[in-house]
Amino acid sequence: MTERLVEGLEARNLQLWRGDRCLFRQLDIVVGGGRLVHVQGRNGAGKTSLMRILCGLALPDAGEVLWRSRRIERVREEFHLAIAWLGHRDGLKQDLTALENLCFSNGLRRTCAARQARAALGEGGLDAVADLPVRVLSAGQRRRVAFARVQTSGAPLWLLDEPFANLDAASTSFIAGRLSAHLAEGGSIVLAAHRLPSGLTEHAAVPLDAA
């Protein structure tokens, strides 16, 4: 158990207020190899805020987020290399093609392989649109391109905020399958969603409604 603590992401005693409303307090989360942590709650419960805190985009009012037992601000570059973030917004440039977007984002992380990016797009059923500007894709297609970016990032820890938004049943089950495969390979996932699609089982749940 101690080893798992050291190896992954750990949040201690997080607290966040919005105005005079407390979204969560004394929240502890441990994410380690092969585990899926499900952040659940109704709209406005603070799922996105928590996810942004976990990846270091926002700061909590109290508490700390640790990567391998060190605060993430202190090991930013190492931490960023180990995570892939999929937020509400897809993080794609509208005027670049799907393939260019993938090659750019992953190129900042590791020596990029266009072939690998194209393969990931093909796997997601995006072969036909890989060379179209993202501007002309549908919301669901953009979401799948954004997911392909996560998939090819090479990061062991995926932080996904509502990855199933705008997706039809087939895409949802495709992504659920990829998530299971990532877990089976020893990767870990923090996933914020109202509920999980069938076929995915969480190892730990973080319910935000209780607070």
Next chain:
Amino acid sequence: MPPELPTALRLLLLRDLRLAVRRWGQMATPLMFFAIVATLFPLALSPAMLQLREIAPGVLWVAALLSSLLALDALFRADLEDGSLEQLLLSPQPLPLLLLARTAAHWLMSAVPLIALAPLLAVALHLPAQALVTLMLALALGTPVLSLLGAIGAALTMGLHRGGALLALLVLPLAVPVLIFGARATDLAARGEDPAGPLFLLASLLFLALSLAPIAAAAALRVSLD
């Protein structure tokens, strides 16, 4: 292993240049603005040659300053809206250097055409031909400072509605030294005197901005996105 830093910076620079080329209309607007503001002065004041020659350096520099502000407002806003800013902040490369590459791309696409256009407008304002080289040199030293200062301002104001006006309020006072030394160098050259002094001061401002502004802009971005 993450790629070497130069590779990452080159990737970012090329991406931004490619985006700018695909959106060339956005790039042309500040340039047109520069040309129009500079031609408004002879219309409003007087087309008399002597008077224009007197005010030409100041007019060109004020127009360049305003046009660079116009271009800067959009530096981070689009990235914020499509979420690519979050991805940039979470990339495993040092953020200040990434921002330096972004600002460099922005400068290449907005200021370099402006520097190329400036002699044409200068001739229209009867600036003596001997001052043209100095004008371009001073603009080449001064406009990167404006871009770098603007990057800090754009990072601070990107989340605000109608942040453009606030950006001007934040950046214009800081840009005053650039304006003074730039216009002074051009003016000295127009009178046939040696413009080296203000040019050296502009160069030192550039090195100061190059070393400090990216760090400030990175900190401002993290705060703005929180």
